[in-house]
Amino acid sequence: MQPRNMSMSGVVDLAALKAAGEAKQKAEQARAEAARTGQAPASGARLVFDVDEAGFQQDVLQRSTEVPVVIDFWAEWCEPCKQLGPLLERLAGEYAGKFVLAKIDVDANQMLFQQFGVQGIPAVFAVVAGQPIPLFQGAAPEAQIRQVLDQLVQAAEQQFGIVGAPVEPPAADEQEQAEAPVPAGPYDALLEAANQALDSGDLGGAIQAYKNVLSDDPANPEATLGLAQAELLRRVQDLDPQAVRKEAAENPADVPAQIRAADLDLVGGHVEDAFGRLVDAVKRNAGDDREAARLRLLELFEVIGADDPRVTAARTALARVLF
Numbered sequence: 001m002q003p004r005n006m007s008m009s010g011v012v013d014l015a016a017l018k019a020a021g022e023a024k025q026k027a028e029q030a031r032a033e034a035a036r037t038g039q040a041p042a043s044g045a046r047l048v049f050d051v052d053e054a055g056f057q058q059d060v061l062q063r064s065t066e067v068p069v070v071i072d073f074w075a076e077w078c079e080p081c082k083q084l085g086p087l088l089e090r091l092a093g094e095y096a097g098k099f100v101l102a103k104i105d106v107d108a109n110q111m112l113f114q115q116f117g118v119q120g121i122p123a124v125f126a127v128v129a130g131q132p133i134p135l136f137q138g139a140a141p142e143a144q145i146r147q148v149l150d151q152l153v154q155a156a157e158q159q160f161g162i163v164g165a166p167v168e169p170p171a172a173d174e175q176e177q178a179e180a181p182v183p184a185g186p187y188d189a190l191l192e193a194a195n196q197a198l199d200s201g202d203l204g205g206a207i208q209a210y211k212n213v214l215s216d217d218p219a220n221p222e223a224t225l226g227l228a229q230a231e232l233l234r235r236v237q238d239l240d241p242q243a244v245r246k247e248a249a250e251n252p253a254d255v256p257a258q259i260r261a262a263d264l265d266l267v268g269g270h271v272e273d274a275f276g277r278l279v280d281a282v283k284r285n286a287g288d289d290r291e292a293a294r295l296r297l298l299e300l301f302e303v304i305g306a307d308d309p310r311v312t313a314a315r316t317a318l319a320r321v322l323f
Helices: 014-037 056-065 079-095 110-115 142-160 172-178 188-200 203-216 221-236 241-250 255-267 271-284 287-304 309-322
Strands: 048-050 069-074 100-105 123-128 131-137
Touching: 048 079, 056 069, 056 100, 056 123, 056 309, 069 079, 079 100, 079 142, 123 142, 131 142, 131 309, 142 309, 188 203, 188 221, 203 221, 221 255, 221 287, 241 255, 255 271, 255 287, 271 287, 271 309, 287 309
Parallel strands: 048 100, 069 100
Antiparallel strands: 069 123, 123 131
8 A cells, every 4th residue: 555645756846836836827927918918928939930941840849849839831922821921920919829820931941831731822730749730721711710729729728738838037127026025925825834735745635725725716826736746646545556557557448547557657756657658548549538548647747747848748649649
């Protein structure tokens, strides 16, 4: 039996939990401010940028593990492109980091044009977690384009947990303001108590404390992350590791068995094994079993953190088996 006071040592840095939550909250606030003012937030890359064959791997494929990348295939001689291009650029600003727009001149990048199987321009694709998704062809009406983009953003978040572009460090004058003392937030005491309970193994107390925060502030990032951690530990605390692993090995098609084994893998520090096990379960199954494996994988992503390269790699692997 697993001891009741299991810790996540070696898997998740508890001391970094609050910092990670604050960073995510700042990014969300920046996007909200950008949407209010109509300006693009500072980010690791511009919201609209040109891409060529040399930069495609980094600018599109790697970037797509952090934010959906919409691709506009265009040419200077294409009259409909001159109507669609500015519209997509304006929408990229309005969506404020929920997707980025990569513009590819087909005359200068014939290899990319052929690899995507583009039949005519303008043509719009997306890349999410390294996987291409055709969106539409031709100068579609704005209402239709917005609907497509909304579906893309929603799918990226629900299927892969990808929720937008990271925010760059602030400029020097902004950094000085950021370093000024910040008054304690309304949930700081509750969150500190919850973190201490989690670290000491009081899982019931930690779960309740995080839920208390989320009942008043459902989007609180630190409470969301902490709750995912505490619930994982509670799921495995009464499991017999040897029996669980034996069952999973003997029954590869048994999705609940694979889910239990993945939880143990993660708590034991075998992050890639946990992710790989669930990606395989998604690949092998359909219906409710497939969905259960996918949802548990997204929950484990939250425990590790979106910026971890192992999460990025697993998202890409998940995309391959879903599309």
